[in-house]
Amino acid sequence: MKKSVLFGALTLAGLAAGAAQAATLDDVKARGSLNCGVTTGLVGFAAPDANGVWDGFDVGVCRAVAAAIFGDASAVNFVPTTGQTRFTALASGEIDMLARNTTWTFSRDTDLKFDFVGVNYYDGQGFIVPTALGVSSAKELDGATICIQTGTTTELNLADFFRANNISYVAVPIETNAEGQQQYLAGACDAYTTDASGLAATRATFENPGDHIILPEIVSKEPLGPLVRHGDNEWGDIVMWTLNALIAAEEYGVTSTNVNELAAGTDNPEINRLLGTEGELGAMIGLSNDWAKNAIAAVGNYGELFEKNIGENTPIGLARGLNAQWTNGGLLYSPPFR
């Protein structure tokens, strides 16, 4: 074992040692904390606050999973990743899950050997331009210089969109959102493109957000969700059903404030099963029976998480739109807890 550890550490691509693959849950429990990959900083989704504590919409998913496993939402090590390092970090076992506004695509799910466990934000790619530029549609951007994060689906969509509309552009590749923001504000590029939610979050941090508009075109589908390594389905189930629990909790009206009260027992059997008052759902995924209750108590339900971090009352000000519950005309739909 010693020898294999030595060799593993020396392996060229930084592949991690040993059989970390099989039982991620055991590894996480033995370590006593969850390693969760997030962005290097996108306000509202994942960014350290003034005290250095990570906070945000994606961070909430990480904390919910940690709370479901340990009953402690702070048992998370946040690992900041860029568009280029995120997949290697997950594949090598450096992180247990990735919650970093990552788009669910066919090749990432199959060829890159990952499993997307759901969607926590339905998004699409947009463009932000200075109002002074006088551009009202992305199709007017012929010949423009556009800042773009490398290693993202937006990089590929951009090539597709401009080709489909038979117009040209100059790409300025950048590594992180912060770099993109700086380049864009310095005028090194005419437009900055990323997921519309990311644009809203970035614009919220500008000195004069009113001087910039997000163009109406949404040029792609970007279902963003947490993902895990392919091959450990038990671990994938835990992340998937923690996310579903947050979504279902909103549907049933379970919030962080009333969850303890409801956990005492209600006349809705679905809520009772979700919160572990009835049935043995927790044991089926190798967790305690109050796993979902802990997750909801720690971060709130999906709606609370949304409103607190990126909702209309925050500087980012995103409407629920597609991310409303199915009962309200959105796409959020958790399978039943049964």
Place this chain on the structure above:
Amino acid sequence: MAITTDPPVQGFRLSQLIYDTRYRSMTIQVVAMILLMLFFAGLVSNTMTNLASKGKTFDFGFMGRPAGYEISQSLIAYDAVTSTHARAALVGILNTLLVAFLGCILATILGVLFGVLRLSRNWLISRLTAVYVEGFRNVPLLLWIIAIYAIITESLPAPAAFRTGEASMILNDSVAVTNRAIYMPAPVWGANSTILIAVFLLSLAGIWAFRRYAAARQEATGQILPVLWVSLALFFVPSILFFFILGRPVSLDYPALTRFNFEGGMQLRGSLLALWLALSLYTAAFIAENVRAGILAVSKGQSEAAFALGLRPNRTMKLVILPQALRVIIPPLISQYLNLTKNSSLAIAVGYADVRATLGGTTINLTGKELEGMLLMGLFYLLLSLLISGAMNIYNARKQLVSR
């Protein structure tokens, strides 16, 4: 009666492998070799086990698939949608070669200049050069790259400023210095321009022939011809004469401000400029020290002898000191060239599309082939470094002292 006793004949004993000096070194080498091979076997088998447990294969088929991403600077035809990852890698390789080539040239010029200046008797000049050398040598290259790029993007005007009149083009409205790129006029080769090029090449040949003639004449008679002035005249006069005789076959394509950017002409992108300057200034600081060491290595008696013969200081430097100093300078210069080339892989920090950014960055990220991509990239840098050091070693061998 003499009794002869033969030494007892003993067979080969295993302990001889350790205690017999005839065998010991062989034993050690064999054992070391076995351990080394075991180590590499373990490395390969561990890699294979890990790849298998992640369900990954080891193949290079991904290089033939369409890349799908745009590359901002490309020396060859590249199309995001149809070109393959192999072509994207080639685009990156060419960009790496470009910045390495430009960087080596500028670093050499600056390095020699600052190396000589640091030895200047002028206190101010030698101190200022010392500050430059120590400043660049002792701050990480990445910081210099980012700092120079930040200066370019933050302090130079954006193209929009040219529209409002806040900034204007320089050199008779032909060059626009913006925070995205420096836009310059590009030559347009019209009819008869091949004749002009031929004339220019002929005048270069003429310069070379004249210099040989002048050297031979000086050797034979001691007379010094005005080489510089004749060379300059040969360089400019015939080409300019033929330019007008042929009816101005070469015109210039000027950059013009369009909706968003300047278009037309040539452009030197800010990312290339920043990387080039940072690599050159950083490496030049090291080269300057090599040059200084080389010059100091030439015995003082050499320059005193040259002065005694009546040579002026600049001729002493050119004819006596530098040729001897070169023998000391070249070997460390080779490793500085290699350093510069390998350091160019920091290009992604400013979004320059070198091989690390295309093959080693986006391609790996899209295909998930980390091991293959990194191996290919390592192989490329290895081959490039070997080529550079091979070429420089040949040059070095020619400059070494020839004993007669």
